[in-house]
Amino acid sequence: MITFFVCLALLLIGYATYGAFVEKVFHPDDRETPCTRLEDGVDYAPIAPWRAFLIQLLNIAGLGPIFGALSGAIWGPSVMLWIVFGTIFAGAVHDFLSGMLSMRNDGASIAEITGIYLGPTMKTVMRIFSVVLLVMVGVVFMVGPAGLLALLTPNVLDVKFWTIIVLVYYFLATLLPIDKIIGKLYPIFGICLIIMAIGIAGATIVNNVNGSAPMLEMTLQNLHPDGKPIWPFMFITVACGAISGFHATQSPMIARCLTSEKDGRRIFYGAMVAEGIIALVWAAAGCAFYEKTGGLMTGLAAANGGNSTTVYQMSIGLLGPVGGVLAMIGVIACPITSGDTAFRSARLTIADWFKIDQKDPKKRLALSFPLLLVGYFISFLDYNVVWRYFSWSNQTLAMIALWAGATYLAKFVSKNASFIAAVPATFMSAVSCTYIMMAGEGLGLSASISYPVGIVFAVAMLGIFLFKCILKSDTKTA
Structure with a gap:
């Protein structure tokens, strides 16, 4: 329990201190924002800050901080260190820079931002990469909640039925103006999400106090029953709970709705x-809830980590039938409210790419329908395979977005300031490259080959950045 509270305190202190430092480095000012200059009543629409926070939280907090954190917990309490330090120094910096750079560039999508700061070739790569990722995110967050809803309606409504229902909702949320569905429903869902996390955390702490399910204290030992290495697998598996490239696709939507950079x-x-706290809660709860054999996380591994069944078992087991159903509603709200904005972001990315005006409902329909149709057919593939590809694509996109942020800071703020993004970008470069070299869905190479290649790739990326942005460029005015 001490580990959990220390990690929770570190996240809050990180927001108050390092978050303030990052803000000071970027220096938000009183310039006119995109929503006041380009208001169109569809995607550019002013939203109150408190509402914008809840929408942003639900946009980014899909299944990643729940399924991903539970899957990461198979390696043991060390996952909490990645959640804490990844959130403070990588994930939150990534999200802040993605959102603020979008505000500085008329609410541009992450692909367009990448093109501005990393060049036209990377813009094309990111356009394709981000649309593919967003469709996969939409699929993951379509099938996941459908599975959870099916568990709440056993022998009555199956996964296929709920998948179609979720898809219909996604269609409406993707097509309609942001303030018609998203702006009205998300604050309610946000409250459910927060209550759910508090409930799971409270029940886990109570079980620790009464001795029925002790919480694990920190150890750096690998507790994965199969001995799968922590590096790089855990860092990819946790995904949204520490850093997520998906967030870079979501932040521009809110960047188009804020009335002040501050x-x-x-x-x-x-x-x-806040998402890091949610991930911390589920990771700590998963470590405590499931059976251990010989100190290894055998119970959680046998349940295949984070999935619909484990979330259902934990919700009912920790909170009872009524509380469990309420917790499940909060969990279901997470992926649904990220899946719809994933498809919406895909629409906006394509619209930015081909300069398609989105005021016309027919043009929005022409983009939305094919995207959702493709997503529906992908939903028939093996969910676990789609999740693994999503996780790697997610972290790779985060790597690219961080390099774009570092380049901006080097050119328009100061060369020293750029390292708040360049350091985590280098780290994520090593993670993404090493994983795709080692993973079965990648090249499946040995650790003796994958580790050196991952390190060389990260060093090469840092070297290119240092040469182009630190040694050769001059600081300009943003």
Whole structure:
């Protein structure tokens, strides 16, 4: 229990201190924001800061901080260190820079932002990469909640039925103006999400106090029953609970709705810290809830980590039938409210790419329908395979977004300031490269080959950045 509270305190302190430092480095000002200059009543629409925070939290907090954190917990309490330090120094910095750079560039999508700061080739790569990722996110967050809803309606409504229902909702949320569904429902869902996390945390603490399910204290030992290495697998598996490239696709939506740059820290950095807390709660609860054999996380591994069944078992087991159902509603709200905005972001990315005006409902329909149709057919593939590809794509996109942020800071703020993004970008470069070299869904190479290649790739990326942005460029005015 001490580990949990120390980690929780570190997340809050990180927001208050490092978050303030990052904000000071970027220096938000009083310039006119995109929503006041480009208001169109569809995607550019002013939203109150408190509402924007809840929407941003729900946009980014899909299944990642729940399924991902539970899957990461198979390695043991060490996952909590990645959640804490990944959130403070990588994930929240990534989300803040993505949102603020979008505000500085008329609410541009992450692909367009990448093109501005990393060049046209990377813009094309990111356009394709982000649309593919967003569709996969939409699929993951379509099938996941459908499975959870099916567990609440056994022998009555199956997964296929709920998948179609979720898909219909996604269609409406993708097509309609942001303030018609998202702006009205998300604050309610946000409250459910927060209550759910508090309930799971409270029940886990009570079980620790009464001795029925002790919480694990920190150890760096690998507790994975199969001995799968922590590096890089745990860092990819946790995904949204520490850092997520998916967030870079979501932040521009809120960037188009803020009336002041000075709200950026509490909304972009703050929402990521809140997601880190949610991930911490589920990781700690998963470590305590499931049976251990010989000190290894055999119970959670046997349940295949984070999935619909484990979330259902934990919700009912910790909170009882009524509380469990309420917790499940909060969990279901997470992926649904990220899946719809994933498809919406895909629409906006394509619209930015081909300069398609989105005021016309027919043009929005022409983009939305094919995206959702493709997502529906992908939903028939093996969920676990789609999740693994989503996780790697997610972290790779985060790597690219961080390099774009570092380049901006080097050119428009100061060369020293750029390292708040360049350091985590280098780290994520090593993670992403090493994983795709080692993983079965990648090249499946040995650790003796994958580790050196991952390190060389990360060093090469850092070297290119240092040469182009530190040694050769001059600081300009943003």
